[in-house]
Ligand SMILES: NC(=O)C1=CN([C@@H]2O[C@H](COP(=O)(O)OP(=O)(O)OC[C@H]3O[C@@H](n4cnc5c(N)ncnc54)[C@H](OP(=O)(O)O)[C@@H]3O)[C@@H](O)[C@H]2O)C=CC1
């Protein structure tokens with residue numbers, strides 16, 4: 576059976592990879608693409624199949640796609656996912672930057688619509704394993720810091736993966752981390768952002784793609800866990816599996832591990 580997919584943000588770095596992967600897979604069909612800033616609705620202009628509908632306006636969007644893949648922007652992704660759920664499409668949100676409150680709203684909407692949905696902070700297997708290992712390590716090393724490194728075009732900081740890693744570290748801890756009584760930052764921001772008592776440091780540099788290091792420190796020892804996406808192809812296997820498996824979920828979930 577063929578699954579028909581819509582890709583939102585199809586002209587972006589991830590959108591282009593995703594549309595190419597879908598076109599290559601005989602079990603998938605690229606039914607439609609969406610971006611509010613696309614200049615024409617002619618698929619030939621983007622080297623897309625003639626059967627792929629191009630939409631630039633949500634109010635005009637009508638498609639046979641059953642799965643909505645989102646690689647847009649933190650501001651666009653929430654409204655897109657709401658639209659998908661309200662129009663019988665299962666959202667797979669790859670876009671980072673959604674707040675916990677927005678995730679709670681999507682979970683409620685999915686339940687109301689009797690729909691599934693998945694937010695995937697990172698489609699890379701190395702990142703999923705890093706997060707699981709970090710949760711495990713936090714049981715013994717409650718003191719941890721995250722350094723995430725990305726390409727210079729990344730809009731949001733910190734990365735969705737870093738925030739999710741911090742959540743998993745917090746969930747894995749059995750003791751509170753140590754805190755400095757009166758910290759002094761002689762340059763504001765020197766200790767990074769703080770999520771669940773995990774400092775997060777975001778690096779944005781040309782040449783990088785997507786990388787994360789988690790540093791754990793304990794009395795007289797340290798543990799470092801690192802993952803690297805050297806190419807956006809690293810996200811495509813996870814995305815392919817998610818498109819094929821997401822329909823089995825009941826309700827809205829977070830994390831690739833839900834479909835592995
Ligand atoms: N989960 C994962 O494994 C991964 C997630 N990501 C995340 O995916 C997102 C996209 O990344 P990337 O492709 O690098 O970013 P890009 O900036 O390259 O692409 C985003 C695209 O979305 C378009 N866009 C803007 N607003 C909307 C909207 N409301 N609806 C649909 N499309 C819109 C943009 O168009 P225009 O430029 O004309 O505004 C642009 O073409 C980011 O949040 C990133 O963090 C990235 C890699 C892996």
Ligand SMILES: O=C(O)C1=N[C@H](C(=O)O)C[C@H](O)C1
Pocket residue numbers: 671672696697698725726729733734735736737784785786
């Ligand atoms: O913008 C990116 O590139 C990436 N974004 C995601 C995130 O914010 O975690 C996933 C991966 O890190 C690549």
